[in-house]
Amino acid sequence: MGVRDLANYPWDAVEPYRERAAAHPDGIVDLSIGSPVDPTPEIIRAALTEATDAHAYPQTVGTPELREAIVDWYARRRGVDDLTTANVLPTIGSKELVALLPLLLGLGEGDIVVHPRIAYPSYAVGATAVGATPVAIDDPAAWPDGAKLIWINSPGNPDGRTWTVGELAVAVRRARELGAVLASDECYAELGWEGEWATERIPSILDPRVTGGTRSGLLSVYSLSKQSNLAGYRAALVAGCARIVGDLLTARKHLGLMPPAPVQHAMAVALRDDEHVAQQKELYRRRRALLKPALLAAGFRIDGSEAGLYLWATEERDAWESMGRLAELGILAGPGHFYGAHSAQHVRLALTAPLERVAQAATRLTAGSA
DSSP states (O other): OOOGGOOGGGGGGGGGHHHHHEEEEEEEETTTSSSOSOOOOOHHHHHHHHHHOOOOOOOOOOOOOHHHHHHHHHHHHHOOOOOGGEEEEESSSSHHHHHHHHTTTTTOTTOOOEEEESTTTTTHHHHHHHEEEEOOOOGGGGGGGTTTEEEESSOOTTOOOOHEEEEEHHHHHHHHHHOOEEEETTTTOOBOSGGGTOOOOTOTOOHHHHHHTTTTTEEEEEEEETTSSSSGTTEEEEEEEEHHHHHHHHHHHHTTTTOOOOHHHHOOOOOHOOOHHHHHHHHHHHHHOOOOHHHTTTEEEEOSSSBSSEEEEESSSOOOHHHHHHHHHEEEEEEEGGGGTTTTTEEESSSSSOOHHHHHHHHHHHHTOO
């Protein structure tokens, strides 16, 4: 097993549905990919411009300015107030780190990488690329002996599953029993919508209430793509166990994995500004408030989705059938088949289309259910 064993890129299978949706008289409403459509905030764009005299190689470890901004951000936004700059690293987007972490940790044939049952496919891709075995298990009690890396995703992509402090603490204890690295993908942690997450901060794996007083074996991954509309900048970070972060730094130096210097400055500015994050969340909230009731009126059930960037919807039939129905309405979603064998009757709808297009989708869904 290795890179040559990876399947064809799955989104190619969506093209016929895209073409059908694009034929709608009022055009396509593309809710398939969670790629930001809103402008990058001016404060961040100005920071990028300020740093364009980037004549020297950037620092793999990150500039002191950026590392301090990451530490401050974890304390201010995540309730993790005991990090130092030795605990953090910038990365070239979060997908890069997710896919490469098994390689960077030295995993290979015979090793087990655990990931959620309903999951972003890059967890399994990273395992497959190094010849390790990906295994989909949610329950920490069922995580197998021999697991070397365990991924959790909170809030989840695509289903919005969000782990509580108590659940995270159980996961940490189990991972340590197994001697496994526990990596938490927390890229949507600013986007809580319902239940306790409407008012409470979504906890990090590095929360002192979770760690038991030590970050040993723990990693938190975060991206600025959604909170700050920096998907095109490839701006993300990893934080946690200083020993593991140090090992990752050494490997990344050898591989030349360093965010560009202008991006590092822009990241530092973005992490220090909370106003634009609140404004962006409000845009997502307005889109969600239009789309969710329209899906319910059209006969879909929304599962999970209490946090995150997506609505995880089902008609209790094969996802490709739902994709076809939506495409007839000019709406493009993502099929649950892409997120594991346990989600073949769901579709994922992103909150990243412009508000007027989401309103159009809501109108079509409501009219189609009349």
